[in-house]
Amino acid sequence: MAKELLKGNVAIAEAAIRAGLQAYFGYPITPQTELLEWMSARMPELGRAFVQAESELGAINMVYGAACTGARVMTSSSSPGVSLMMEGISYIAGTELPAVIVDVMRGGPGLGNIAPAQADYNQIVHGGGHGDYNLLVLAPSSVQEAVDLTVLAFDLAEKYRTIVVVLLDGSLGQMMEPAELPPMKPLKTAYPEWAARGEPGDSRRVLSSIYLDPPAEEVANVRILNRWKEVEANEVRYKEYMLEDAKIAVVGFGTSGRVALSAARAARAEGIPVGLLRPVTLNPFPNKQIERLAETVDSILVVEMNAGQMLEDVLRDVKGRVPVEFFARVGGIVPLPDEILNEIRRMASQPLSTTGHPRDRWLKRMPQIMA
Amino acid sequence: MTITAPELEKTIYTRPESLTSVQTHYCPGCTHGVAHRLVAEVLDEMGLREKTVGVASVGCSVFAYNYFEVDFVQAPHGRAPAMATGVKRVLPDRTVFTYQGDGDMASIGMGEIVAAAARGENITVIFINNANYGMTGGQMAPTTLPGQKTTSSPNGRDVETQGYPVRAAELLATLEGTSYSVRRSLHDPKGIRNAKRAIRTAFEVQQRGLGFSMVELLSICPTNWGMSAINAMHWIEEKMIPFYPLGDYKVHPMLAEVKI
Numbered sequence: 001m002a003k004e005l006l007k008g009n010v011a012i013a014e015a016a017i018r019a020g021l022q023a024y025f026g027y028p029i030t031p032q033t034e035l036l037e038w039m040s041a042r043m044p045e046l047g048r049a050f051v052q053a054e055s056e057l058g059a060i061n062m063v064y065g066a067a068c069t070g071a072r073v074m075t076s077s078s079s080p081g082v083s084l085m086m087e088g089i090s091y092i093a094g095t096e097l098p099a100v101i102v103d104v105m106r107g108g109p110g111l112g113n114i115a116p117a118q119a120d121y122n123q124i125v126h127g128g129g130h131g132d133y134n135l136l137v138l139a140p141s142s143v144q145e146a147v148d149l150t151v152l153a154f155d156l157a158e159k160y161r162t163i164v165v166v167l168l169d170g171s172l173g174q175m176m177e178p179a180e181l182p183p184m185k186p187l188k189t190a191y192p193e194w195a196a197r198g199e200p201g202d203s204r205r206v207l208s209s210i211y212l213d214p215p216a217e218e219v220a221n222v223r224i225l226n227r228w229k230e231v232e233a234n235e236v237r238y239k240e241y242m243l244e245d246a247k248i249a250v251v252g253f254g255t256s257g258r259v260a261l262s263a264a265r266a267a268r269a270e271g272i273p274v275g276l277l278r279p280v281t282l283n284p285f286p287n288k289q290i291e292r293l294a295e296t297v298d299s300i301l302v303v304e305m306n307a308g309q310m311l312e313d314v315l316r317d318v319k320g321r322v323p324v325e326f327f328a329r330v331g332g333i334v335p336l337p338d339e340i341l342n343e344i345r346r347m348a349s350q351p352l353s354t355t356g357h358p359r360d361r362w363l364k365r366m367p368q369i370m371a
Numbered sequence: 372m373t374i375t376a377p378e379l380e381k382t383i384y385t386r387p388e389s390l391t392s393v394q395t396h397y398c399p400g401c402t403h404g405v406a407h408r409l410v411a412e413v414l415d416e417m418g419l420r421e422k423t424v425g426v427a428s429v430g431c432s433v434f435a436y437n438y439f440e441v442d443f444v445q446a447p448h449g450r451a452p453a454m455a456t457g458v459k460r461v462l463p464d465r466t467v468f469t470y471q472g473d474g475d476m477a478s479i480g481m482g483e484i485v486a487a488a489a490r491g492e493n494i495t496v497i498f499i500n501n502a503n504y505g506m507t508g509g510q511m512a513p514t515t516l517p518g519q520k521t522t523s524s525p526n527g528r529d530v531e532t533q534g535y536p537v538r539a540a541e542l543l544a545t546l547e548g549t550s551y552s553v554r555r556s557l558h559d560p561k562g563i564r565n566a567k568r569a570i571r572t573a574f575e576v577q578q579r580g581l582g583f584s585m586v587e588l589l590s591i592c593p594t595n596w597g598m599s600a601i602n603a604m605h606w607i608e609e610k611m612i613p614f615y616p617l618g619d620y621k622v623h624p625m626l627a628e629v630k631i
Contacts, residue, residue: 022461023457049460049461051490053453053486054453054483054485054486055486057450058450058453058456058486059453061446061447061454061457062454062456062457064444064447064450065426065444065446065456065457065458065461066460066461068424068444068454068457068458069424069461069462073457073461087450091447196442196444196458197424197442198421198423198424198441198462198465198466199442200421204441205442205443206437206442206444206445207443208436208443208444209445210445
């Protein structure tokens with residue numbers, strides 16, 4: 001298929017449809033709404049289920065019901081809407097069902113704004129809903145990657161009976177780029193043994209997240225964790241750029257990773273030996289790769305569009321072996337390549353602090369950065 | 372002349388196929404069992420047992436999935452109509468019903484039930500109104516009567532500060548998407564017979580694709596009301612029915628053709 005000029009939200013929607021999506025449930029929220037709008041036209045046209053729900057609470061529970069039938073199902077939203085979905089997310093995780101959620105993050109907390117942000121990293125990567133569970137989190141940095149990861153999300157969700165979140169920020173949802181869509185997959189016709197479909201002749205299927213007997217809940221928790229261990233062993237994804245001879249490594253995901261790549265290329269042009277590691281799966285996180293990085297580079301710069309949420313994961317992997325610096329714009333501001341380039345230049349030219357926390361040092365520099 | 376066994380013994384009452392052979396966790400005297408049986412009898416009579424997906428709620432009926440011999444899923448508190456929507460939209464030719472109590476449907480789940488009814492979602496809702504939160508030990512529910520004492524309205528529900536009860540059957544009847552909204556009572560044999568006819572009609576509505584159907588059933592809660600079962604039955608007649616009149620609040624005109 002040829003490349004087309006596609007808006008991120010629309011590209012994700014169409015990619016999901018071509019990946020065999022059977023039912024979509026959503027609620028309008030900026031900067032994700034075009035995804036819902038695309039679905040509202042395309043799904044009925046193809047004879048597939050589409051409901052604009054009464055709320056995100058309604059949407060995620062429609063996803064829960066539809067997922068119980070073993071169908072390929074999806075919802076999409078943005079930060080405040082995803083907060084509302086946390087109840088259903090925990091239940092779906094507790095019932096061990098596959099589902100795909102697209103979260104097009106915006107500035108927060110609270111109503112915040114509708115500008116791009118990455119401040120829901122902790123909510124999505126480290127929990128959000130109640131109970132012991134993990135979400136498999138994919139973070140694209142271009143429209144093409146968003147297309148590819150959306151298709152992958154459905155396969156991973158079914159393979160591991162888990163929720164897969166495609167986590168991006170509002171700029172990726174809104175921007176238009178050339179991207180190639182996948183061919184249309186036929187809808188599935190075979191359903192897993194656990195699916196509750198009211199099939200005549202089948203034995204009774206009951207799907208629930210209730211294990212009233214604590215030892216039974218413990219068994220379920222351990223089963224879920226063991227399945228997650230398989231995800232950790234098989235599904236870590238990341239991209240490396242110019243790291244072979246790098247002395248400074250930048251770590252950033254999604255849009256901040258992409259902006260950091262521009263900055264790293266500019267720094268290379270100035271002769272600074274810098275490279276980039278961009279985690280594609282935020283959960284499972286590329287811990288081993290970052291540990292290795294700490295052995296080969298002199299310093300690491302973490303770049304995010306939040307106040308250092310992934311930074312803590314990087315620090316845990318680096319274990320103090322090399323200095324770590326942090327740079328971010330928050331509240332819905334996308335960092336400029338030049339801002340990151342300045343950080344790289346500073347790191348290349350000055351002795352780096354090894355005391356205190358990188359977030360605190362960044363916060364001290366923030367008055368100048370914001371000025 | 373020898374008398375053969377069949378002439379001596381004739382089975383006139385059995386467990387419906389749509390009920391599992393287990394003992395329920397419901398309190399002695401509770402009418403949840405009656406409501407379960409009526410739903411199961413209707414599913415049997417309509418030949419729907421193997422084509423049905425039930426949606427359990429949160430409250431005393433949380434374990435309904437253990438008692439119906441049909442596929443079941445278990446919703447978060449109040450979200451059964453949304454979950455049922457998800458099932459029904461993927462499997463439109465299956466029968467999908469929710470079984471919800473008053474706290475679940477008329478309090479925490481008011482948004483989901485009203486939206487499902489407004490959409491004309493082709494599902495059936497069995498709504499148990501026993502005027503309190505049973506599972507958590509008898510707190511005030513949206514359906515608790517004015518002046519009724521509960522563990523969270525110890526001086527009796529004061530409408531000045533605790534508001535007024537919700538009449539769900541009347542409320543849902545106002546919505547265009549609702550095709551059938553009625554209230555029945557399980558406090559006496561006549562009421563039970565009428566309740567069964569209403570449940571049958573509600574499932575007929577769904578079979579015909581006419582949209583949203585809901586049967587509200589006034590139900591006793593002897594444990595939390597602190598009464599014997601028989602006194603609780605009288606309490607329905609004396610206290611509940613005057614506030615919650617039995618009746619048909621919305622009946623789709625096409626149901627005139629349905630003879631039950």
